[in-house]
Amino acid sequence: MITRQELIKKYIEFFKHKGHKHIPSASLIPENDPTVLFTTAGMHPLVPFLLGQSHPLGKRLVSVQKCIRTGDIEEVGDKVHHTFFEMLGNWSLGDYFKEDAIKFSFEFLTKELKIPLEKLAVTCFVGDKNAGKDIESSKIWKSLGIKDERIAFLPKEKNWWGPAGLTGPCGPDTEMFYWKSKTKKVPKVFNPEDENWVEIWNDVFMQYNKNKSGKYEPLKQKNVDTGMGVERTLTILNELEDNYQSSIFKPIISEIEKISKKKYKSSDSDDDKSMRIVADHIRTATFILGEEKHLTPSNTDQGYVLRRLIRRAIRFGRQLGIKENFTSQISKIIVHEYTDYPELARNHKSITSALDEEELRFLETLEKGLKKFNQFVEEFKKIIPGKEAFLLFQSYGFPIEMTQELADEKGIEVDLEEYNEEFKKHQDLSRTMSAGRFKSGLADDSEATKKLHTATHLLNEALRQVLKDNNIKQRGSNITPERLRFDFNFSRKLTDDELKKVEQWVNDKIKKSLPVTREEIPLTQAMASGAQSEFGSKYPELVSVYTIGNPKSFISKEICTGPHVSNTSEIGNFRIIKEESSAAGIRRIKAVISN
Ligand code: SER
Numbered sequence: 177m178i179t180r181q182e183l184i185k186k187y188i189e190f191f192k193h194k195g196h197k198h199i200p201s202a203s204l205i206p207e208n209d210p211t212v213l214f215t216t217a218g219m220h221p222l223v224p225f226l227l228g229q230s231h232p233l234g235k236r237l238v239s240v241q242k243c244i245r246t247g248d249i250e251e252v253g254d255k256v257h258h259t260f261f262e263m264l265g266n267w268s269l270g271d272y273f274k275e276d277a278i279k280f281s282f283e284f285l286t287k288e289l290k291i292p293l294e295k296l297a298v299t300c301f302v303g304d305k306n307a308g309k310d311i312e313s314s315k316i317w318k319s320l321g322i323k324d325e326r327i328a329f330l331p332k333e334k335n336w337w338g339p340a341g342l343t344g345p346c347g348p349d350t351e352m353f354y355w356k357s358k359t360k361k362v363p364k365v366f367n368p369e370d371e372n373w374v375e376i377w378n379d380v381f382m383q384y385n386k387n388k389s390g391k392y393e394p395l396k397q398k399n400v401d402t403g404m405g406v407e408r409t410l411t412i413l414n415e416l417e418d419n420y421q422s423s424i425f426k427p428i429i430s431e432i433e434k435i436s437k438k439k440y441k442s443s444d445s446d447d448d449k450s451m452r453i454v455a456d457h458i459r460t461a462t463f464i465l466g467e468e469k470h471l472t473p474s475n476t477d478q479g480y481v482l483r484r485l486i487r488r489a490i491r492f493g494r495q496l497g498i499k500e501n502f503t504s505q506i507s508k509i510i511v512h513e514y515t516d517y518p519e520l521a522r523n524h525k526s527i528t529s530a531l532d533e534e535e536l537r538f539l540e541t542l543e544k545g546l547k548k549f550n551q552f553v554e555e556f557k558k559i560i561p562g563k564e565a566f567l568l569f570q571s572y573g574f575p576i577e578m579t580q581e582l583a584d585e586k587g588i589e590v591d592l593e594e595y596n597e598e599f600k601k602h603q604d605l606s607r608t609m610s611a612g613r614f615k616s617g618l619a620d621d622s623e624a625t626k627k628l629h630t631a632t633h634l635l636n637e638a639l640r641q642v643l644k645d646n647n648i649k650q651r652g653s654n655i656t657p658e659r660l661r662f663d664f665n666f667s668r669k670l671t672d673d674e675l676k677k678v679e680q681w682v683n684d685k686i687k688k689s690l691p692v693t694r695e696e697i698p699l700t701q702a703m704a705s706g707a708q709s710e711f712g713s714k715y716p717e718l719v720s721v722y723t724i725g726n727p728k729s730f731i732s733k734e735i736c737t738g739p740h741v742s743n744t745s746e747i748g749n750f751r752i753i754k755e756e757s758s759a760a761g762i763r764r765i766k767a768v769i770s771n
Contacts (some may be wrong), residue, residue: 177529178413179423180262180406181516182241182419187264187404191238198268199239200513200714201517204467205478207737209654211341215480218265218378219340219401223494224737225269226345226382228705230394230699232696232718240264240406242463242517246481249488252583253449259485260460262406270397277379279401281352285377289413293321293399297366297373301336301348302329306384308393310335313350325365334368337380337401343388345395347378354412364584376412377404416441417675420452424513428455431509434715436496438673450492454506455768457489458531462507465527466520468711469652470759471664473534485577486534490542491578501539504531538573549579553586569599624657627747629767630692630740631682632660633724634750635767637707637732638681639664649711650675651762659753659768667764670755682750689745690725694738697721708734 202221204214207675212392215221218241225231241263251257268277268688271535286289298317303309314327329335338346355362364692366373384392410422420429421442429440432451440451462578464471473483486503493502507527511520520527545568552564568574574582576595583590640648645664652663670678702709702721711713717737722740725731741747747767758764 177423178410180410182198183410184264184516186288187284188238188240189338190288191236191266191280192230193581194236194266194280196236196238197233197716199237200232200478201239203306203469204242204244204463205469205471205652212244215241216243216245216340217241218243218263218403219267219338219345222267222401223344224395224739226267226401227385228270228337228394228771229738230696231665233716234399235269235295237267237269238265241266244460244481248485248575250707253492254330255420255452256408256411258407258460260454260463261408261457264404264406264409265402266400267402268400270399273398273400274313274381274632277317277381277402278313278350279320281377281379282317282320283400285352291354292723294362294525296322297326297328297353297368298354299328299330299335299351299353299368302331304332305338307348310348310350317350328368330368337378338382343402345381345382345384346386346392347384347399347687349378351375351379352377354740356412356415358415374408378402378411389513391520413512415434418453419765421717427509427513428459428506430640432496433503435500435505436498436537438496439748447496450496453492454489454496455694457485458503458506459510461485461489461503461531462510462527463517465507465530466511466523467519468519468523468713470523470526470762472530472759480575483534484577486531487573487575487578488581489718490535490538492543496692502534503535504528507531512672541572545574546582548572549574549582553583555666556587556645559589559591562591562598565590565592565595566598569595585671591707624656624769625655626739628655628657628660629745630722630724630739630744631686631750631767631769632662633679633722633732633736633740634682634685634744635660635662635765636664636677636734637724638685639666642677642681643670650708651704651711652758653710661767662767663758663762664765665761667761670759675752679750679752685724685731686744686750688745689743692730692740692742692744693723693727694740695721695723698769702735706733708732710735 179731192198200469202215206212206215206220218239219226244265244545246259248257249259299414300313301310317327335349338344339348342430343632353373355372356374360372380401382401385393385395386392389628404642407419407424411419414422416422420758433440438447441448461482464478471478471480471482490502490703514520554559565576565579568579575703579599580590636650639711642647644705649665651665652681654661665720699715699717699719702719719735721733722738723730723733724744748770750767752765752767754766756764
């Protein structure tokens, strides 16, 4: 049995030997990316570098990245879907391209993981108006011993990856498949439709940037981006039929067995499905709650996803017959298991209290809400009106997706359109849905965001100066072309006078036309020079640092990926539009700039 730790170590070591530098997993909450709520792939934190910015650690990188994808949340319950997963990946930033990428993949699969050649097949891009047929990749595969009949050429829906948001780097890919059946013989010819062929790895050749008008422009450099899911690969290597039987989920499932007094049989029964949902969702919730940003369940953004996950887990926990509070008991196992993410242990207390609180709150209304739901089914028979679905949300805390799922189980529908109208009427709840959120693209480096980004650094320093508190640190930042949003630790509301002074401080520095410079230096040197870092972030040993003002008597110095304007005079007029609480002990400022 190969374990999670062994697989990760093998991968990282292999690529380190091939000249790659190991970069730490970035936060699950993407910085400065308004188009997605969570980090969805290993390449996600690397977007600026795929677009051409030089990376402090060089052109070859390797990582294991914690990721969340919630698009398939309703699929979770089967044996292969998850909302949280870890992704192994190696990158070439304008260094090696198809030949080495494919050779590395082949060597790792066949030599390190010892997968027999006859159990492998690959797909390549068939070509369209944006990019030609990928004959080059198929030739490389053939030179390594993959037979013609084990290579399939597929269209864009299958063999093209990205962008991760609306815009950004993307390109054709070549995917590797493994024959998983223990009973059926491997067929000579590869049929990608046959479910016994499972994808194990994906090499993306990122040579395009999809821009805001939907055009594919060639990138400054040709990159390689690869992704291998840890959960899936472990299942394959251990010849299991069910991801939940791997070393990752075993201790979690056994805790659920203990609490529910039921045995997991890896079947399609309702009980087994419930166990898988509980295991998956509590693992994801634990990782979100374990972030240093201290998110809590709420009705907007990441907080809403968190709420959906916890509440869905609780509902299926009840279905399993669990009567007592159980979510924090399961999360304890996860915190103990993932020692390589020390933030989980560090935040164990707040993870536990957030889960306990959410569970208590939901249990107060769950039974009553289910009764109400059943009454609606009796009354309306075919379709639950939006007003009633909204009542279930507002008075009983049923996320709309839960009502839909319950309705689905009864074979009836929910009037979503009417629900959305009701929802919009309650403006304070509608922030998640607001169109503005999805307006700009991933890794938007427009002039507007650059200006706001530099303004954010000035704001960060202004707060420490005006409030005379050197312990103030950034706890989160989110920039769209319209505004900046900045979270920091401070125990009380800022007065109007203080806000005015902060504004003046920033505008004064803008007027002084200060230079903004970037340098790449070792992390230890950056820290020693007084550069600001974000609380709880992990950084590589070489980092890029932005300095505002004279390097010897600087106004601001921060470890940061950028991009920034080159002189503060480019920013314009800075104005704070809101100051509010964002979490316990954390304040949030929103600000805009105008010319
Ligand atoms: N970005 C690609 C994926 O997510 C490869 O890393 O599959």
